[in-house]
Amino acid sequence: MSELQSSELQQFRDMVKRFLEKEIKPFYNQWEKDGIIPRDVWYSMGANGLLAVDLPEEYGGSGVSYLYSMVILEEASYANYGSLATGLSVHSDIAAPYVLHIGNDAQRQQWLPKMASGEVIGAIGMTEPGAGSDLQAIRTTAILNGDHYVLNGSKTFITNGQHADLVILAAKTDPNAGAKGVSLFLVDMNLAGCARGRNLEKMGLHAQDTSELFFDNVKLPLDSILGEAGKGFSYLMNELPRERLNLSVCAVAASEGLLADTIAYTQERMAFGKPISQLQNTRFTLATCHTDIAINRAFVDSCVNLYMEGKLDATKAAVAKLSSTDMQGRVADACLQMFGGYGYMLEYPAARAYVDARIQRIYGGTNEIMKEVIARSLVGR
Numbered sequence: 201m202s203e204l205q206s207s208e209l210q211q212f213r214d215m216v217k218r219f220l221e222k223e224i225k226p227f228y229n230q231w232e233k234d235g236i237i238p239r240d241v242w243y244s245m246g247a248n249g250l251l252a253v254d255l256p257e258e259y260g261g262s263g264v265s266y267l268y269s270m271v272i273l274e275e276a277s278y279a280n281y282g283s284l285a286t287g288l289s290v291h292s293d294i295a296a297p298y299v300l301h302i303g304n305d306a307q308r309q310q311w312l313p314k315m316a317s318g319e320v321i322g323a324i325g326m327t328e329p330g331a332g333s334d335l336q337a338i339r340t341t342a343i344l345n346g347d348h349y350v351l352n353g354s355k356t357f358i359t360n361g362q363h364a365d366l367v368i369l370a371a372k373t374d375p376n377a378g379a380k381g382v383s384l385f386l387v388d389m390n391l392a393g394c395a396r397g398r399n400l401e402k403m404g405l406h407a408q409d410t411s412e413l414f415f416d417n418v419k420l421p422l423d424s425i426l427g428e429a430g431k432g433f434s435y436l437m438n439e440l441p442r443e444r445l446n447l448s449v450c451a452v453a454a455s456e457g458l459l460a461d462t463i464a465y466t467q468e469r470m471a472f473g474k475p476i477s478q479l480q481n482t483r484f485t486l487a488t489c490h491t492d493i494a495i496n497r498a499f500v501d502s503c504v505n506l507y508m509e510g511k512l513d514a515t516k517a518a519v520a521k522l523s524s525t526d527m528q529g530r531v532a533d534a535c536l537q538m539f540g541g542y543g544y545m546l547e548y549p550a551a552r553a554y555v556d557a558r559i560q561r562i563y564g565g566t567n568e569i570m571k572e573v574i575a576r577s578l579v580g581r
């Protein structure tokens with residue numbers, strides 16, 4: 201039996217479900233209105249062993265496999281808490297692995313136990329107002345000046361931006377060296393010169409504190425560089441498959457959750473004297489969604505297994521992200537239609553699932569960039 205079906209993992213899944221039911225469900229609608237999930241929730245997730253679980257125990261994690269972290273993302277997505285899943289994914293499944301894989305032991309000791317407890321919330325700072333897909337064009341600089349770097353620039357669209365204590369930041373240490381001049385830094389947001397901008401108003405993910413960040417002559421200690429200077433791009437390339445796998449896992453689980461809600465609704469909602477689930481169009485729509493999800497589930501699960509074996513490559517991760525997030529968009533649209541006018545009302549699950557799904561084709565590398573990555577493996581550059 202694979203670990204994916206093990207009883208330990210099922211018990212962990214049940215625990216995650218109970219946590220979501222008790223600690224998230226009663227408050228989530230209010231957080232969507234507030235535009236942020238309260239800081240206390242992060243502490244609570246840490247105390248319940250739900251943050252960065254797959255870190256080794258010496259760094260505060262539970263020393264379990266990626267599957268456990270994946271289960272947390274799946275359950276949050278299935279329950280239609282897209283803002284929570286996104287924040288968790290960035291913190292536990294992107295930021296923490298950067299520190300673990302690239303950081304030295306002192307950096308790991310400094311940051312990881314606090315990331316596991318919720319004392320430190322992590323973010324990834326790549327995108328700038330003038331550079332998203334084309335990261336080589338970033339203008340943020342970190343220039344060596346004796347015993348420190350001087351950091352100047354700004355970032356935008358940063359997930360967890362209002363709460364973040366630690367930002368894995370891309371900056372140019374050599375502005376004339378193109379991609380080879382990009383380095384990564386562990387930026388402590390408490391340093392003088394670091395500032396948070398607006399908590400951005402978005403069409404979806406309303407409870408996610410996606411924000412601007414500003415850096416004005418920040419004195420970065422030398423030991424805040426992550427890995428070696430100039431290697432930022434190669435580190436990014438190594439970490440991106442997991443980031444894209446996380447998005448795919450969320451896409452499939454969110455679609456499964458929405459389909460379950462839609463099936464229940466169509467069995468209750470009456471039209472022309474019978475439940476709308478008995479109309480052929482409804483039946484065919486549900487069957488098409490089910491099929492679309494099942495095919496994507498199979499491929500994404502195979503990528504999860506490859507990741508666990510250390511064999512998930514950039515192309516397969518791009519295929520998973522492209523296919524599963526496109527599928528999520530189709531399913532969200534079709535399911536919303538089954539709810540009729542209620543589907544357009546934010547208090548119904550289909551509306552939130554629909555607006556939350558839209559970003560999935562944009563972040564983590566747009567789906568056009570996924571096609572570029574895949575095409576490159578077929579016909580070169």
Ligand SMILES: Cc1cc2nc3c(=O)[nH]c(=O)nc-3n(C[C@H](O)[C@H](O)[C@H](O)COP(=O)(O)OP(=O)(O)OC[C@H]3O[C@@H](n4cnc5c(N)ncnc54)[C@H](O)[C@@H]3O)c2cc1C
Nearest residue numbers: 324325326327331332333357358359562563564565566568
């Ligand atoms: C809610 C949200 C959360 C986010 N979280 C984070 C975060 O935590 N950290 C972070 O660093 N960033 C984050 N982002 C930024 C996100 O990753 C970028 O928006 C995304 O990479 C696209 O960059 P861009 O917005 O600059 O669009 P652009 O790069 O300007 O793209 C515009 C359009 O051109 C297309 N395009 C660009 N290049 C090509 C190409 N070579 N071939 C074909 N088409 C192309 C794109 O696909 C897109 O359709 C987030 C964004 C949002 C909206």
